[in-house]
Amino acid sequence: MSTPPFSPILMGGLLLRAVPPELVQPVAERLARRLQDRHPDIFERLAPLGPRVFAIDVTDLPWLFVLSVADGEGHVEVRAKSDETNADSTIHAPLKVLFGLLDGSIDGDAMFFTRDLTYEGDTEAVVALRNALDGADVDFIADIASAFGPFEGAAQSLAEKALAGFARAESDFAALNESLIQPVARRNDAQARRIEELEERCARLEKALRRVKTMPT
Amino acid sequence: MTRVVRDPSRPVTTLELVCPAGTPAALRTAVDAGAHTVYCGFRDETNARNFPGLNFSRAELKDGVAYAHERGADVLVAINTFPEAGNLDPWHRAIDDAAEIGADAAILADIGLVSYARDNCPNLRRHLSVQAAASTPEGINFYAREFGIARVVLPRVLTLPEIKELNRHTEVETEVFVFGGLCVMAEGRCSLSSYVTGKSPNKTGVCSPASHVTYEEHGSGLDSKLGGFTINRFADGEPAGYPTLCKGRFAANDKISYLFEEPVSLNLLTMLPEVADAGVTALKIEGRQRGKAYVEKVVRAFRAAVDALDRGEDLDAAAIADLTEGGRETAGAYKKAWH
Numbered sequence: 416m417s418t419p420p421f422s423p424i425l426m427g428g429l430l431l432r433a434v435p436p437e438l439v440q441p442v443a444e445r446l447a448r449r450l451q452d453r454h455p456d457i458f459e460r461l462a463p464l465g466p467r468v469f470a471i472d473v474t475d476l477p478w479l480f481v482l483s484v485a486d487g488e489g490h491v492e493v494r495a496k497s498d499e500t501n502a503d504s505t506i507h508a509p510l511k512v513l514f515g516l517l518d519g520s521i522d523g524d525a526m527f528f529t530r531d532l533t534y535e536g537d538t539e540a541v542v543a544l545r546n547a548l549d550g551a552d553v554d555f556i557a558d559i560a561s562a563f564g565p566f567e568g569a570a571q572s573l574a575e576k577a578l579a580g581f582a583r584a585e586s587d588f589a590a591l592n593e594s595l596i597q598p599v600a601r602r603n604d605a606q607a608r609r610i611e612e613l614e615e616r617c618a619r620l621e622k623a624l625r626r627v628k629t630m631p632t
Numbered sequence: 633m634t635r636v637v638r639d640p641s642r643p644v645t646t647l648e649l650v651c652p653a654g655t656p657a658a659l660r661t662a663v664d665a666g667a668h669t670v671y672c673g674f675r676d677e678t679n680a681r682n683f684p685g686l687n688f689s690r691a692e693l694k695d696g697v698a699y700a701h702e703r704g705a706d707v708l709v710a711i712n713t714f715p716e717a718g719n720l721d722p723w724h725r726a727i728d729d730a731a732e733i734g735a736d737a738a739i740l741a742d743i744g745l746v747s748y749a750r751d752n753c754p755n756l757r758r759h760l761s762v763q764a765a766a767s768t769p770e771g772i773n774f775y776a777r778e779f780g781i782a783r784v785v786l787p788r789v790l791t792l793p794e795i796k797e798l799n800r801h802t803e804v805e806t807e808v809f810v811f812g813g814l815c816v817m818a819e820g821r822c823s824l825s826s827y828v829t830g831k832s833p834n835k836t837g838v839c840s841p842a843s844h845v846t847y848e849e850h851g852s853g854l855d856s857k858l859g860g861f862t863i864n865r866f867a868d869g870e871p872a873g874y875p876t877l878c879k880g881r882f883a884a885n886d887k888i889s890y891l892f893e894e895p896v897s898l899n900l901l902t903m904l905p906e907v908a909d910a911g912v913t914a915l916k917i918e919g920r921q922r923g924k925a926y927v928e929k930v931v932r933a934f935r936a937a938v939d940a941l942d943r944g945e946d947l948d949a950a951a952i953a954d955l956t957e958g959g960r961e962t963a964g965a966y967k968k969a970w971h
Contacts (some may be wrong), residue, residue: 422970460685461685463684464685479895489819490703505959515925519657519661519923519924519925521923521925522680522922522923522925522926522929524874524921524922524926525921525922525925525926527872528871529871530869530871530872532856533847533849534847535847535848535849538686538842538843538846538847539841539842539843539845540684541842541956542683542684542685542842543683543684543685543842544657544685545923546683546684546685546686546921549654549655549657549658549683549923549924550654550655550656550658550686551655551657552660552687554655568790617946
Protein backbone atom coordinates (compact mmCIF):
# COMPACT_ATOMS: atom_id res chain seq x y z
CA MET A 416 0.00 0.00 0.00
CA SER A 417 1.38 3.45 -0.90
CA THR A 418 2.36 5.73 1.97
CA PRO A 419 0.71 9.15 1.78
CA PRO A 420 3.05 12.08 1.16
CA PHE A 421 3.57 14.75 3.85
CA SER A 422 1.12 17.36 2.58
CA PRO A 423 -1.63 19.76 3.64
CA ILE A 424 -4.15 17.04 2.66
CA LEU A 425 -2.56 14.57 5.08
CA MET A 426 -2.72 17.15 7.89
CA GLY A 427 -6.31 18.00 6.94
CA GLY A 428 -7.10 14.28 6.90
CA LEU A 429 -5.79 13.89 10.44
CA LEU A 430 -8.02 16.75 11.59
CA LEU A 431 -11.00 15.16 9.80
CA ARG A 432 -10.64 11.81 11.55
CA ALA A 433 -13.44 12.69 13.94
CA VAL A 434 -15.87 13.29 11.06
CA PRO A 435 -18.04 10.19 10.59
CA PRO A 436 -18.54 8.80 7.05
CA GLU A 437 -22.27 9.49 7.26
CA LEU A 438 -21.59 13.23 7.20
CA VAL A 439 -19.42 12.94 4.08
CA GLN A 440 -21.90 10.66 2.29
CA PRO A 441 -24.25 13.37 0.90
CA VAL A 442 -21.30 15.36 -0.53
CA ALA A 443 -19.77 12.28 -2.14
CA GLU A 444 -23.14 11.25 -3.55
CA ARG A 445 -23.73 14.67 -5.05
CA LEU A 446 -20.27 14.71 -6.64
CA ALA A 447 -20.78 11.23 -8.10
CA ARG A 448 -24.15 12.25 -9.55
CA ARG A 449 -22.61 15.37 -11.04
CA LEU A 450 -19.85 13.28 -12.63
CA GLN A 451 -22.40 10.87 -14.05
CA ASP A 452 -24.60 13.64 -15.48
CA ARG A 453 -21.70 15.42 -17.16
CA HIS A 454 -19.70 12.34 -18.22
CA PRO A 455 -22.06 9.42 -18.87
CA ASP A 456 -19.40 7.93 -21.19
CA ILE A 457 -17.35 6.91 -18.12
CA PHE A 458 -20.02 4.49 -16.99
CA GLU A 459 -20.90 3.42 -20.55
CA ARG A 460 -17.28 2.33 -21.05
CA LEU A 461 -17.45 0.28 -17.85
CA ALA A 462 -20.78 -1.36 -18.72
CA PRO A 463 -19.33 -4.32 -20.72
CA LEU A 464 -17.55 -5.47 -17.55
CA GLY A 465 -20.84 -6.11 -15.78
CA PRO A 466 -21.45 -5.09 -12.15
CA ARG A 467 -18.23 -4.19 -10.34
CA VAL A 468 -17.35 -2.71 -6.95
CA PHE A 469 -14.26 -0.54 -6.43
CA ALA A 470 -13.00 0.45 -2.98
CA ILE A 471 -11.02 3.68 -3.29
CA ASP A 472 -8.70 4.19 -0.35
CA VAL A 473 -7.63 7.82 -0.36
CA THR A 474 -4.49 7.28 1.70
CA ASP A 475 -4.35 10.80 3.13
CA LEU A 476 -8.03 10.96 4.10
CA PRO A 477 -9.74 8.94 6.84
CA TRP A 478 -12.51 7.40 4.69
CA LEU A 479 -12.98 4.67 2.13
CA PHE A 480 -15.08 5.45 -0.97
CA VAL A 481 -16.90 2.40 -2.33
CA LEU A 482 -17.96 2.87 -5.95
CA SER A 483 -20.50 0.38 -7.32
CA VAL A 484 -20.96 0.32 -11.09
CA ALA A 485 -23.76 -1.52 -12.89
CA ASP A 486 -25.78 -1.04 -16.10
CA GLY A 487 -24.06 2.20 -17.05
CA GLU A 488 -24.66 3.83 -13.66
CA GLY A 489 -22.51 4.45 -10.60
CA HIS A 490 -23.24 4.77 -6.89
CA VAL A 491 -20.79 5.84 -4.19
CA GLU A 492 -20.82 4.97 -0.50
CA VAL A 493 -18.49 6.43 2.14
CA ARG A 494 -17.23 4.00 4.78
CA ALA A 495 -14.71 3.89 7.60
CA LYS A 496 -11.35 2.43 6.58
CA SER A 497 -11.79 -0.43 9.01
CA ASP A 498 -15.05 -1.55 7.34
CA GLU A 499 -15.16 -4.79 5.37
CA THR A 500 -16.14 -4.34 1.71
CA ASN A 501 -17.11 -6.76 -1.02
CA ALA A 502 -14.96 -4.81 -3.51
CA ASP A 503 -13.62 -6.52 -6.65
CA SER A 504 -10.66 -4.12 -6.55
CA THR A 505 -9.18 -1.84 -3.90
CA ILE A 506 -7.15 1.15 -5.08
CA HIS A 507 -4.80 3.01 -2.73
CA ALA A 508 -3.48 6.47 -3.64
CA PRO A 509 -3.24 9.98 -2.19
CA LEU A 510 -5.98 12.45 -3.11
CA LYS A 511 -3.76 14.48 -5.41
CA VAL A 512 -2.91 11.41 -7.52
CA LEU A 513 -6.58 10.39 -7.70
CA PHE A 514 -7.61 13.87 -8.84
CA GLY A 515 -4.82 13.78 -11.43
CA LEU A 516 -6.13 10.48 -12.76
CA LEU A 517 -9.65 11.84 -12.83
CA ASP A 518 -8.78 14.85 -14.97
CA GLY A 519 -6.12 13.00 -17.00
CA SER A 520 -3.26 15.24 -15.93
CA ILE A 521 -1.36 12.29 -14.42
CA ASP A 522 -0.29 9.13 -16.24
CA GLY A 523 -1.79 6.19 -14.33
CA ASP A 524 0.77 3.68 -15.61
CA ALA A 525 3.68 5.89 -14.52
CA MET A 526 2.06 6.25 -11.07
CA PHE A 527 1.75 2.48 -10.84
CA PHE A 528 5.29 1.80 -12.06
CA THR A 529 6.64 4.14 -9.37
CA ARG A 530 4.21 2.67 -6.78
CA ASP A 531 2.60 6.02 -5.99
CA LEU A 532 -0.61 4.11 -6.69
CA THR A 533 -1.22 0.50 -5.70
CA TYR A 534 -4.19 -1.81 -5.89
CA GLU A 535 -5.36 -5.32 -5.07
CA GLY A 536 -7.95 -7.50 -6.75
CA ASP A 537 -9.44 -7.49 -10.25
CA THR A 538 -6.87 -5.96 -12.62
CA GLU A 539 -9.29 -5.93 -15.56
CA ALA A 540 -11.72 -3.75 -13.60
CA VAL A 541 -8.95 -1.34 -12.52
CA VAL A 542 -7.63 -1.05 -16.10
CA ALA A 543 -11.17 -0.43 -17.39
CA LEU A 544 -11.83 2.24 -14.74
CA ARG A 545 -8.53 3.95 -15.52
CA ASN A 546 -9.30 3.92 -19.26
CA ALA A 547 -12.88 5.10 -18.76
CA LEU A 548 -11.81 8.04 -16.57
CA ASP A 549 -8.96 8.95 -18.88
CA GLY A 550 -11.27 8.84 -21.90
CA ALA A 551 -13.61 11.44 -20.40
CA ASP A 552 -12.65 15.09 -20.43
CA VAL A 553 -13.21 15.60 -16.72
CA ASP A 554 -12.52 19.08 -15.39
CA PHE A 555 -13.35 18.59 -11.74
CA ILE A 556 -13.47 22.26 -10.81
CA ALA A 557 -15.72 23.14 -13.76
CA ASP A 558 -17.91 20.10 -13.07
CA ILE A 559 -18.45 21.12 -9.44
CA ALA A 560 -18.84 24.80 -10.26
CA SER A 561 -21.58 24.00 -12.78
CA ALA A 562 -23.73 22.75 -9.87
CA PHE A 563 -23.95 26.32 -8.57
CA GLY A 564 -26.20 27.51 -11.41
CA PRO A 565 -26.07 31.31 -11.73
CA PHE A 566 -23.11 31.42 -9.32
CA GLU A 567 -21.03 29.08 -11.49
CA GLY A 568 -18.49 31.78 -12.38
CA ALA A 569 -18.02 32.83 -8.76
CA ALA A 570 -17.70 29.20 -7.63
CA GLN A 571 -15.12 28.52 -10.32
CA SER A 572 -13.11 31.59 -9.36
CA LEU A 573 -13.28 30.67 -5.66
CA ALA A 574 -12.15 27.09 -6.40
CA GLU A 575 -9.24 28.35 -8.48
CA LYS A 576 -8.16 30.68 -5.66
CA ALA A 577 -8.40 27.78 -3.20
CA LEU A 578 -6.24 25.66 -5.52
CA ALA A 579 -3.62 28.40 -5.74
CA GLY A 580 -3.63 28.61 -1.92
CA PHE A 581 -3.25 24.85 -1.73
CA ALA A 582 -0.27 24.94 -4.10
CA ARG A 583 1.42 27.53 -1.83
CA ALA A 584 0.69 25.42 1.27
CA GLU A 585 2.04 22.34 -0.51
CA SER A 586 5.27 24.12 -1.30
CA ASP A 587 5.60 25.21 2.36
CA PHE A 588 5.01 21.63 3.50
CA ALA A 589 7.68 20.36 1.10
CA ALA A 590 10.21 22.83 2.54
CA LEU A 591 9.24 21.84 6.08
CA ASN A 592 9.47 18.15 5.22
CA GLU A 593 12.91 18.59 3.71
CA SER A 594 14.26 20.40 6.74
CA LEU A 595 12.78 17.74 9.09
CA ILE A 596 14.17 14.74 7.25
CA GLN A 597 17.52 16.22 6.23
CA PRO A 598 19.52 14.78 9.19
CA VAL A 599 17.97 11.33 8.65
CA ALA A 600 18.57 11.53 4.89
CA ARG A 601 22.24 12.35 5.48
CA ARG A 602 22.57 9.34 7.81
CA ASN A 603 20.80 7.12 5.23
CA ASP A 604 23.13 8.29 2.46
CA ALA A 605 26.17 7.47 4.61
CA GLN A 606 24.74 4.02 5.38
CA ALA A 607 23.98 3.40 1.70
CA ARG A 608 27.58 4.26 0.78
CA ARG A 609 28.85 1.92 3.52
CA ILE A 610 26.58 -0.93 2.29
CA GLU A 611 27.83 -0.38 -1.26
CA GLU A 612 31.44 -0.64 -0.08
CA LEU A 613 30.69 -3.82 1.87
CA GLU A 614 28.90 -5.34 -1.14
CA GLU A 615 31.89 -4.63 -3.36
CA ARG A 616 34.19 -6.15 -0.74
CA CYS A 617 31.94 -9.22 -0.50
CA ALA A 618 31.98 -9.64 -4.28
CA ARG A 619 35.79 -9.43 -4.33
CA LEU A 620 36.06 -12.01 -1.54
CA GLU A 621 33.60 -14.38 -3.29
CA LYS A 622 35.63 -14.10 -6.49
CA ALA A 623 38.84 -14.86 -4.62
CA LEU A 624 37.18 -17.81 -2.89
CA ARG A 625 36.00 -19.23 -6.23
CA ARG A 626 39.57 -18.97 -7.56
CA VAL A 627 40.92 -20.84 -4.50
CA LYS A 628 38.27 -23.57 -4.89
CA THR A 629 39.09 -24.15 -8.55
CA MET A 630 42.86 -24.29 -7.99
CA PRO A 631 44.34 -27.72 -8.68
CA THR A 632 45.26 -29.47 -5.43
CA MET B 633 20.46 17.14 -20.56
CA THR B 634 21.25 15.01 -23.60
CA ARG B 635 21.84 17.00 -26.75
CA VAL B 636 22.26 15.61 -30.20
CA VAL B 637 23.74 17.79 -32.90
CA ARG B 638 22.23 17.39 -36.33
CA ASP B 639 24.53 16.67 -39.25
CA PRO B 640 24.32 19.91 -41.31
CA SER B 641 25.07 18.03 -44.54
CA ARG B 642 21.87 15.95 -44.18
CA PRO B 643 18.97 17.17 -46.30
CA VAL B 644 16.03 18.54 -44.32
CA THR B 645 13.09 16.11 -44.32
CA THR B 646 9.90 16.38 -42.31
CA LEU B 647 9.31 13.12 -40.54
CA GLU B 648 5.65 12.23 -40.02
CA LEU B 649 4.78 11.72 -36.36
CA VAL B 650 2.27 8.87 -35.90
CA CYS B 651 0.77 8.96 -32.40
CA PRO B 652 -1.41 6.62 -30.35
CA ALA B 653 -4.96 7.23 -29.13
CA GLY B 654 -6.87 4.75 -27.01
CA THR B 655 -9.82 7.06 -26.43
CA PRO B 656 -11.43 10.07 -28.15
CA ALA B 657 -9.94 12.31 -25.45
CA ALA B 658 -6.46 10.93 -26.19
CA LEU B 659 -7.03 11.53 -29.92
CA ARG B 660 -7.85 15.19 -29.31
CA THR B 661 -4.87 15.45 -26.94
CA ALA B 662 -2.51 13.96 -29.55
CA VAL B 663 -3.76 16.28 -32.30
CA ASP B 664 -3.51 19.33 -30.04
CA ALA B 665 0.02 18.30 -28.97
CA GLY B 666 1.20 18.25 -32.58
CA ALA B 667 0.61 14.76 -33.98
CA HIS B 668 0.69 14.72 -37.78
CA THR B 669 -1.23 11.44 -37.68
CA VAL B 670 -3.12 9.52 -34.99
CA TYR B 671 -3.78 5.79 -34.97
CA CYS B 672 -6.56 4.06 -33.08
CA GLY B 673 -8.80 1.00 -33.13
CA PHE B 674 -12.41 -0.12 -32.81
CA ARG B 675 -13.67 -1.37 -29.45
CA ASP B 676 -13.34 -5.10 -30.22
CA GLU B 677 -10.94 -7.92 -31.08
CA THR B 678 -10.08 -6.46 -34.51
CA ASN B 679 -7.16 -4.48 -33.10
CA ALA B 680 -4.09 -5.45 -31.10
CA ARG B 681 -4.86 -3.24 -28.08
CA ASN B 682 -8.17 -4.78 -27.06
CA PHE B 683 -8.04 -3.64 -23.42
CA PRO B 684 -11.18 -3.11 -21.32
CA GLY B 685 -12.56 0.43 -21.42
CA LEU B 686 -10.32 1.34 -24.36
CA ASN B 687 -10.87 2.14 -28.04
CA PHE B 688 -13.53 3.72 -30.22
CA SER B 689 -17.16 3.15 -31.10
CA ARG B 690 -18.05 3.93 -34.74
CA ALA B 691 -19.63 7.25 -33.69
CA GLU B 692 -16.57 8.21 -31.62
CA LEU B 693 -14.25 7.44 -34.52
CA LYS B 694 -16.36 9.55 -36.87
CA ASP B 695 -16.12 12.51 -34.47
CA GLY B 696 -12.40 11.86 -33.99
CA VAL B 697 -11.72 11.84 -37.73
CA ALA B 698 -13.64 15.11 -38.11
CA TYR B 699 -11.66 16.68 -35.23
CA ALA B 700 -8.32 15.59 -36.69
CA HIS B 701 -9.14 16.59 -40.27
CA GLU B 702 -10.28 20.07 -39.19
CA ARG B 703 -6.80 20.53 -37.72
CA GLY B 704 -4.87 19.03 -40.60
CA ALA B 705 -4.08 15.66 -38.98
CA ASP B 706 -4.74 12.19 -40.38
CA VAL B 707 -6.34 9.21 -38.64
CA LEU B 708 -5.28 5.60 -39.21
CA VAL B 709 -7.37 2.66 -38.01
CA ALA B 710 -5.54 -0.42 -36.77
CA ILE B 711 -7.33 -3.59 -37.88
CA ASN B 712 -4.29 -5.64 -37.17
CA THR B 713 -5.29 -8.92 -35.57
CA PHE B 714 -5.80 -12.19 -37.41
CA PRO B 715 -9.42 -13.31 -37.94
CA GLU B 716 -10.61 -16.72 -36.89
CA ALA B 717 -11.54 -19.06 -39.71
CA GLY B 718 -15.28 -18.84 -40.26
CA ASN B 719 -15.64 -15.59 -38.33
CA LEU B 720 -14.50 -12.90 -40.75
CA ASP B 721 -17.44 -10.53 -40.30
CA PRO B 722 -16.06 -8.33 -37.46
CA TRP B 723 -12.85 -7.70 -39.46
CA HIS B 724 -14.62 -7.07 -42.78
CA ARG B 725 -17.06 -4.73 -41.05
CA ALA B 726 -14.15 -2.88 -39.44
CA ILE B 727 -12.52 -2.28 -42.85
CA ASP B 728 -15.83 -1.22 -44.45
CA ASP B 729 -16.59 1.15 -41.55
CA ALA B 730 -13.10 2.67 -41.50
CA ALA B 731 -13.52 3.50 -45.21
CA GLU B 732 -17.07 4.77 -44.72
CA ILE B 733 -16.06 6.99 -41.79
CA GLY B 734 -13.29 8.56 -43.84
CA ALA B 735 -10.19 7.23 -42.10
CA ASP B 736 -6.98 8.04 -43.97
CA ALA B 737 -5.68 4.47 -43.91
CA ALA B 738 -6.21 1.04 -42.39
CA ILE B 739 -3.30 -0.70 -40.70
CA LEU B 740 -3.66 -4.37 -41.65
CA ALA B 741 -1.75 -7.55 -40.85
CA ASP B 742 -3.65 -10.53 -42.25
CA ILE B 743 -3.01 -11.13 -45.95
CA GLY B 744 -6.65 -12.08 -46.52
CA LEU B 745 -7.81 -8.78 -45.01
CA VAL B 746 -5.33 -6.85 -47.12
CA SER B 747 -6.81 -8.56 -50.16
CA TYR B 748 -10.37 -7.82 -48.95
CA ALA B 749 -9.52 -4.12 -48.44
CA ARG B 750 -7.96 -3.89 -51.93
CA ASP B 751 -11.05 -5.42 -53.56
CA ASN B 752 -13.78 -3.79 -51.51
CA CYS B 753 -12.42 -0.44 -50.35
CA PRO B 754 -9.87 0.49 -53.04
CA ASN B 755 -9.81 4.14 -51.98
CA LEU B 756 -8.81 3.30 -48.42
CA ARG B 757 -5.02 3.57 -48.16
CA ARG B 758 -3.46 0.33 -46.91
CA HIS B 759 -0.62 0.18 -44.39
CA LEU B 760 1.02 -3.10 -43.42
CA SER B 761 1.05 -3.56 -39.65
CA VAL B 762 4.12 -4.56 -37.65
CA GLN B 763 2.00 -7.64 -36.85
CA ALA B 764 2.62 -8.85 -40.42
CA ALA B 765 6.35 -9.05 -39.58
CA ALA B 766 7.47 -8.00 -43.08
CA SER B 767 11.15 -7.19 -42.76
CA THR B 768 12.71 -7.74 -46.20
CA PRO B 769 12.44 -5.70 -49.42
CA GLU B 770 11.21 -8.84 -51.18
CA GLY B 771 8.38 -9.38 -48.72
CA ILE B 772 7.40 -5.71 -48.64
CA ASN B 773 7.54 -5.34 -52.43
CA PHE B 774 5.35 -8.43 -52.79
CA TYR B 775 2.68 -6.78 -50.60
CA ALA B 776 2.99 -3.58 -52.63
CA ARG B 777 2.79 -5.32 -56.01
CA GLU B 778 -0.09 -7.64 -55.13
CA PHE B 779 -2.11 -5.55 -52.69
CA GLY B 780 -1.08 -1.94 -53.20
CA ILE B 781 0.44 -1.51 -49.74
CA ALA B 782 1.53 2.13 -49.42
CA ARG B 783 3.43 1.87 -46.12
CA VAL B 784 4.96 -0.79 -43.91
CA VAL B 785 5.48 -0.58 -40.16
CA LEU B 786 8.83 -2.27 -39.64
CA PRO B 787 9.39 -4.89 -36.91
CA ARG B 788 11.55 -3.77 -33.99
CA VAL B 789 14.31 -6.22 -34.87
CA LEU B 790 16.17 -4.27 -37.53
CA THR B 791 19.24 -2.09 -37.08
CA LEU B 792 19.34 1.40 -38.58
CA PRO B 793 21.88 0.33 -41.26
CA GLU B 794 19.51 -2.54 -42.16
CA ILE B 795 16.58 -0.12 -42.42
CA LYS B 796 18.64 2.20 -44.62
CA GLU B 797 19.55 -0.71 -46.89
CA LEU B 798 15.94 -1.88 -46.98
CA ASN B 799 14.75 1.60 -47.98
CA ARG B 800 17.16 1.54 -50.94
CA HIS B 801 15.31 -1.47 -52.33
CA THR B 802 11.69 -0.49 -51.93
CA GLU B 803 9.43 2.38 -52.94
CA VAL B 804 7.05 1.57 -50.07
CA GLU B 805 7.07 4.13 -47.25
CA THR B 806 8.54 2.83 -43.99
CA GLU B 807 7.37 3.64 -40.48
CA VAL B 808 9.46 2.77 -37.41
CA PHE B 809 8.72 2.67 -33.70
CA VAL B 810 10.62 5.38 -31.85
CA PHE B 811 9.14 5.39 -28.34
CA GLY B 812 7.24 3.16 -25.92
CA GLY B 813 6.94 -0.43 -24.75
CA LEU B 814 9.39 -2.69 -26.50
CA CYS B 815 8.19 -6.04 -27.83
CA VAL B 816 11.23 -8.28 -28.06
CA MET B 817 9.47 -11.16 -29.84
CA ALA B 818 8.52 -11.70 -33.51
CA GLU B 819 5.36 -9.61 -33.55
CA GLY B 820 2.25 -11.27 -34.91
CA ARG B 821 3.83 -14.66 -34.35
CA CYS B 822 4.41 -14.74 -30.60
CA SER B 823 2.22 -17.15 -28.63
CA LEU B 824 3.93 -16.92 -25.23
CA SER B 825 0.96 -15.19 -23.61
CA SER B 826 -1.42 -17.80 -25.11
CA TYR B 827 0.29 -20.63 -23.26
CA VAL B 828 -0.41 -19.01 -19.91
CA THR B 829 -3.77 -17.34 -20.49
CA GLY B 830 -5.40 -19.41 -23.24
CA LYS B 831 -6.02 -16.20 -25.19
CA SER B 832 -4.07 -15.41 -28.34
CA PRO B 833 -2.67 -11.87 -28.61
CA ASN B 834 -2.80 -12.23 -32.38
CA LYS B 835 -6.48 -13.19 -32.49
CA THR B 836 -8.09 -11.56 -29.45
CA GLY B 837 -5.87 -8.52 -29.62
CA VAL B 838 -4.25 -8.46 -26.21
CA CYS B 839 -0.95 -9.78 -24.90
CA SER B 840 -1.14 -10.51 -21.14
CA PRO B 841 -4.86 -9.71 -20.86
CA ALA B 842 -5.72 -7.72 -17.73
CA SER B 843 -8.31 -10.38 -16.84
CA HIS B 844 -5.39 -12.76 -16.16
CA VAL B 845 -3.10 -10.30 -14.34
CA THR B 846 -2.87 -10.02 -10.56
CA TYR B 847 -0.57 -8.10 -8.23
CA GLU B 848 0.00 -9.38 -4.73
CA GLU B 849 1.59 -7.31 -1.97
CA HIS B 850 3.65 -9.25 0.55
CA GLY B 851 5.93 -8.34 3.41
CA SER B 852 8.96 -7.41 1.34
CA GLY B 853 7.43 -6.17 -1.90
CA LEU B 854 5.07 -6.93 -4.75
CA ASP B 855 4.54 -10.02 -6.93
CA SER B 856 3.14 -9.65 -10.46
CA LYS B 857 1.36 -12.72 -11.80
CA LEU B 858 -0.03 -13.80 -15.15
CA GLY B 859 -2.51 -16.67 -15.25
CA GLY B 860 -1.52 -17.58 -11.70
CA PHE B 861 2.22 -17.79 -12.47
CA THR B 862 4.57 -15.38 -10.73
CA ILE B 863 6.29 -13.39 -13.48
CA ASN B 864 8.21 -10.92 -11.35
CA ARG B 865 8.86 -9.97 -7.74
CA PHE B 866 9.60 -6.32 -7.00
CA ALA B 867 11.33 -5.25 -3.81
CA ASP B 868 9.92 -2.36 -1.80
CA GLY B 869 10.65 0.87 -3.64
CA GLU B 870 11.67 -0.90 -6.87
CA PRO B 871 9.73 0.34 -9.93
CA ALA B 872 7.06 -2.21 -10.88
CA GLY B 873 5.99 -3.32 -14.36
CA TYR B 874 3.20 -5.09 -16.22
CA PRO B 875 3.69 -8.88 -16.30
CA THR B 876 4.51 -10.15 -19.78
CA LEU B 877 6.26 -13.51 -20.04
CA CYS B 878 9.05 -12.27 -22.31
CA LYS B 879 9.96 -9.67 -19.69
CA GLY B 880 9.63 -11.99 -16.68
CA ARG B 881 12.30 -12.34 -14.01
CA PHE B 882 12.83 -15.93 -12.95
CA ALA B 883 14.99 -17.99 -10.60
CA ALA B 884 17.09 -20.73 -12.17
CA ASN B 885 20.32 -22.36 -10.96
CA ASP B 886 20.23 -20.20 -7.83
CA LYS B 887 20.29 -17.04 -9.93
CA ILE B 888 17.48 -14.57 -10.45
CA SER B 889 17.51 -12.83 -13.81
CA TYR B 890 15.35 -11.59 -16.67
CA LEU B 891 14.73 -14.25 -19.32
CA PHE B 892 15.35 -12.18 -22.45
CA GLU B 893 15.47 -8.52 -21.63
CA GLU B 894 14.80 -6.19 -18.73
CA PRO B 895 11.52 -4.26 -18.97
CA VAL B 896 12.82 -1.09 -20.53
CA SER B 897 11.18 1.35 -22.91
CA LEU B 898 12.32 2.18 -26.41
CA ASN B 899 13.42 5.78 -26.87
CA LEU B 900 15.00 6.95 -30.12
CA LEU B 901 14.57 10.65 -29.52
CA THR B 902 18.28 11.33 -29.56
CA MET B 903 18.75 9.16 -32.66
CA LEU B 904 16.22 10.96 -34.88
CA PRO B 905 18.90 12.39 -37.19
CA GLU B 906 20.11 8.84 -37.92
CA VAL B 907 16.53 7.59 -38.33
CA ALA B 908 15.84 10.33 -40.86
CA ASP B 909 19.08 9.51 -42.61
CA ALA B 910 17.93 5.87 -42.93
CA GLY B 911 15.16 7.12 -45.21
CA VAL B 912 12.09 6.36 -43.10
CA THR B 913 8.88 8.30 -43.72
CA ALA B 914 7.16 8.10 -40.37
CA LEU B 915 7.93 7.76 -36.66
CA LYS B 916 5.55 5.70 -34.55
CA ILE B 917 4.94 6.23 -30.85
CA GLU B 918 3.64 3.14 -29.04
CA GLY B 919 1.03 3.34 -26.30
CA ARG B 920 -2.65 3.26 -27.19
CA GLN B 921 -3.18 1.72 -23.74
CA ARG B 922 -1.52 4.70 -22.02
CA GLY B 923 -3.32 7.78 -20.72
CA LYS B 924 -3.72 11.33 -22.04
CA ALA B 925 -0.92 12.65 -19.84
CA TYR B 926 1.54 10.22 -21.47
CA VAL B 927 0.27 11.02 -24.97
CA GLU B 928 0.48 14.76 -24.39
CA LYS B 929 4.02 14.68 -23.02
CA VAL B 930 5.53 12.24 -25.50
CA VAL B 931 3.86 13.72 -28.58
CA ARG B 932 4.84 17.25 -27.62
CA ALA B 933 8.46 16.20 -27.02
CA PHE B 934 8.75 14.30 -30.31
CA ARG B 935 6.99 17.03 -32.33
CA ALA B 936 9.43 19.57 -30.90
CA ALA B 937 12.29 17.22 -31.83
CA VAL B 938 11.04 16.72 -35.40
CA ASP B 939 10.59 20.48 -35.83
CA ALA B 940 14.01 21.17 -34.32
CA LEU B 941 15.55 18.65 -36.69
CA ASP B 942 13.97 20.44 -39.64
CA ARG B 943 15.28 23.77 -38.44
CA GLY B 944 18.74 22.28 -38.01
CA GLU B 945 18.68 22.70 -34.23
CA ASP B 946 19.87 20.41 -31.43
CA LEU B 947 17.52 17.90 -29.75
CA ASP B 948 16.57 17.88 -26.08
CA ALA B 949 15.80 14.44 -24.64
CA ALA B 950 15.22 15.33 -21.00
CA ALA B 951 11.46 15.79 -21.17
CA ILE B 952 10.22 12.19 -21.35
CA ALA B 953 12.51 10.18 -19.07
CA ASP B 954 9.87 9.55 -16.37
CA LEU B 955 7.40 7.97 -18.82
CA THR B 956 9.52 4.96 -19.66
CA GLU B 957 8.69 1.53 -18.23
CA GLY B 958 10.59 1.02 -15.00
CA GLY B 959 12.14 4.43 -15.61
CA ARG B 960 14.72 2.89 -17.97
CA GLU B 961 15.17 3.16 -21.71
CA THR B 962 16.96 1.53 -24.63
CA ALA B 963 17.64 2.00 -28.33
CA GLY B 964 16.63 -1.66 -28.80
CA ALA B 965 17.71 -3.46 -31.97
CA TYR B 966 18.18 -0.19 -33.87
CA LYS B 967 21.60 0.06 -32.30
CA LYS B 968 22.19 -3.54 -31.35
CA ALA B 969 25.59 -4.79 -30.36
CA TRP B 970 24.79 -8.50 -30.84
CA HIS B 971 24.29 -10.65 -33.96
